[in-house]
Amino acid sequence: MNSVEALGLTKAYRMGAATVMALDGVTLSIEEGDFVAVVGRSGSGKSTFLHLVGGLDRPSGGEIRVKGEPLSKKSSSGLAAYRRKSVGFIFQSFNLSTTMSAVANVELPLLLDEVGARERRERARAMLASVGLSAREDHRPTQMSGGEQQRVAIARALVNRPSLLLADEPTGNLDSRTEREVLDLLAKMNADMKQTILMVTHDRAMADHYARRVLEFGDGRLVSDQEKPR
């Protein structure tokens, strides 16, 4: 079954008087449980695509279906519920709350989803353990290395058991050794928990190495689509 389907997806931005087409008719589908990398230069539309799939933004035209359900039908709070329950985000700059401990950060999606305090804490701890950060539960992000912070962010993205994990340049702020650690972790999670992973990167070599399928965007269009055999 397809996890994500994009049908003639367009996104136009107004830049002063000019209209820029960030996405210009993208049609593709992604299988459930797949590890897909989206590559392309900056401005190619790859991040815009990720935001549309994640329900952070709405397309100017076309349609996205997630497990067959069109996102355009959802209200603002419907989209929020979709992000809360079905999507996990990982950002280049981690976007952790610096005023909260690691475990509190991981709890956030559960808190937003009105899960009780005790269950929240238990699930967040288990998730931190599975990314190897049990010992750092009560540390604040500012007391952690970049790799550790991104692992906290991954735990946060996965704690709600989403079906879709969206990563926007997840290793952009990391050195090459931690980069490998984080990507190995993503690959392991993909293998263990069977989420569909959609990862935006500008690093083609890394994409080829880790992802099963690599989509290349250029000027808002899908220019190549390569798959490794399963």
Add this chain to the structure above:
Amino acid sequence: MRLRDTVRFSLGNLRQRKLRSFLTMVGVAVGTGAIVLMVSFGVGLRNTLVGELESGESLLMIQVMSINIDLFGGGGVKTKEKFRRLTDEDVKEMSAIPGVRAAWPDLQMQVRYEIDKTGGRTTVHPTPVEAATQMMRQALVAGAWWDGKGQDAIVPLDIVRRTKSKQTKLEGPEEEAAPQALTRQDSEALIGKSIVFLFGGKEGGGGTAPKDPPKGIVVEGPDDKGRRRVTFRIAGVYDEEKMGGMAHGVYIPLDPGRGLRVLGPPQWAPREDGEVAPLEEGEYFAIVVKAASIKEMPAVQARLKELKYFTFTVQDMIKFVEKATLALEAGLACLGGIGLLVAFFGIVNTMVMAILERTREIGMLKALGARDRDVGLVFLGEAAAIGFLGALGGLGAGWGGSMLMNVLARSFVLKGDRFDDTRLFQVSPVLAMLAIAFGVVVACAAGLLPAIRASRLDPVTALRHE
């Protein structure tokens, strides 16, 4: 997000920026404190004034006037007539109204008096013996109430005090005697002594010698200073505090009072046509009606109005005081409100800054699935918490301030035993709750627009915010 988590989130955010949150709260506290202090003065003033007026005996009294005073709202009769001469016929008519204990012409007058070699100025209240109620009789600390037949007087403790301190001042403004301890013997020593009221002459007031000598009283003089002297026997001494709000002064029977009036300066009152003219014998400026009990009051008052008399009661006065102090309170609250208005903009500023600083965090929360409502409520919660804690502080400060003001007022303005229980500033529970509620409401109002702005932030733009 659950309400509990929203509150915790909001408080957590406040704790992150302790100094700024605290300073914003101080703004709210100053505003709320000013309101509390100012309104507490209004409330205290009203309660003090009403408390002074609202004493048992005085609530039974109706003053019937020759002038229709509608100034106090509801005091007068709503007719075109503005004036009405009051005569002995009217006294008779009023006495006959069911529920009336007594009705008598208001003959009270300012006079000078002498006891032995001491003296001063006082007010004489000619009163019928039926008007002396149980309460008035029980206010006596020495002697007994007169039977209304002779030239007898009941004097207040103040006169005992002045006599004891050998006050002889007959000239100049009336002064309260210096406070000093009085014993029962001091009062009893005066019983049976003479109190002399002085009329005419330089010192005796503006009275001129009457054409006809007054009937029913013994008048001596004129003496070497041109004064006429009327001697009364002191029959009793009463404690002013126990008179239930009745006027202080010397109580004498009604009939000798009529005679005294002839000796005093002529009284003037408006006639029906509005022309002011001297009162003839048997005409009065006012008539006092005393109801048999508080229950009879409404009926008696209604009947008097039916008969087109212009009445005025302590209740009317209380109504007026309440109206006036309510206006005062509103004015004072507005003054205090200026502080809260300033605090309002302080909160707006704090919230706008907080949202600017936390734009990325708002984007992150939305990416994690926070609804617009969740984000808005977190910020509204922060504003509400600032308002609540600030108002709480302000209430404490205002309450403390009002206590201090009471102490200061008693030590510098309201001296004497009489004011021991007087609190000019009163923070009632209602005022306290209103102050807190007002602080929270103002803070929420201040936080509303910033919160809406935060809730509507576009997550993609917010996440890119540096």
